[in-house]
Amino acid sequence: MRQFIALTFNSSFKEELVHIMDTLKEEGIQGKYYDSDNLHMTLAFFGETNRQDEIMEIIQSIPFPEITITINRIGHFKKIYWVGIQDNPELDAYVNGLRDALEKHDIPFDDKPFYPHITILRKAIEGDRFLQEVSTKDIKVELLQAHYLEEGLKYLPYKEQEVLEVINKIYKQKGYVTIAIDGRCGSGKTTLANKLKTYLDCHIFHMDDFYLQDYQRTKERFNEPGGNVDRERFKKEVLEPLNNQQDVLYCPLDCATLTISEGTVYPYKPINIIEGSYSCHPDLRDDYDITLFLDIDESLRLQRIEERNGKEALTMFIKKWIPLEEKYFSYFDIQNHCDFYFKAGD
The missing domain is CATH 3.40.50.300 (P-loop containing nucleotide triphosphate hydrolases)
Structure with missing residues (x-):
């Protein structure tokens, strides 16, 4: 069961992301689009872990700053589409503090550099795009778990x-x-x-x-x-x-x-x-x-x-x-x- 810490968003911000995906579909871009319930921004990825309670304590011990994230472009890497955000030093500092705390508690995670983005599409090929900026403050940090159901992958x-x-x-x-x-x-x-x-x-x-x-x-x-x-x-x-x-x-x-x-x-x-x-x-x-x-x-x-x-x-x-x-x-x-x-x- 894959588990990771992520930012999750309110329904109105997700609707903006769905609109972006609908636009890509209208352009004929095919692939595996994310379900709106699954849209998130990964902060630290664990894969399999049985230390959820410790991770939750770490999340609760580090105050999440009142920040605004603003999406401004669609990025593309190989067959993955993602929505990028404006540079956000406060978010970067929070993620660094979160990861430092995980390391101090010897909780293993994928330590690749943090590039803030929201994945919206897999198994597709196209180029980058710029977007009309959309912002939100209504975000929160959660420990998500992946579940494979009959209707597809869901994060809970x-x-x-x-x-x-x-x-x-x-x-x-x-x-x-x-x-x-x-x-x-x-x-x-x-x-x-x-x-x-x-x-x-x-x-x-x-x-x-x-x-x-x-x-x-x-x-x-x-x-x-x-x-x-x-x-x-x-x-x-x-x-x-x-x-x-x-x-x-x-x-x-x-x-x-x-x-x-x-x-x-x-x-x-x-x-x-x-x-x-x-x-x-x-x-x-x-x-x-x-x-x-x-x-x-x-x-x-x-x-x-x-x-x-x-x-x-x-x-x-x-x-x-x-x-x-x-x-x-x-x-x-x-x-x-x-x-x-x-x-x-x-």
């Missing part, structure tokens, strides 16, 4: 590998697993759910599909911690059928009309992921086998919400949705009642 962070191992253990014991992913808006709950789904034959159910209907939106209900989601309907229509190993008639709320859709039947599967804020409300918590809490710093949260929803929606989040979330998290101490804790950017 080491911390998330632990979650998979627990899921598989419970599944072997019980024959079914229900996982809840709660946490602050913009922290990556949907992204993590979709990533786990690439490894699991499962359904994903979203709490965002169960906000209150118009007639339920009373002052009394909104004053209730976690009251702005229809957990009663979610429990009846999703969790109870899953507990009885039955199909789920999934009926999302249409946010434009605040009415419930006719729904779609989800055939029963023994592994299911419940994703979204309010999923770990005390009224629902006992229905889960594993619970995860995803956290995020305030500045990064606002940045992600603006990129995802726009400035006008950001104002609504700040005035309404974020305070409601925080009230719920604080009142029920959700973070400390979850089995796993992840923080965006860590």
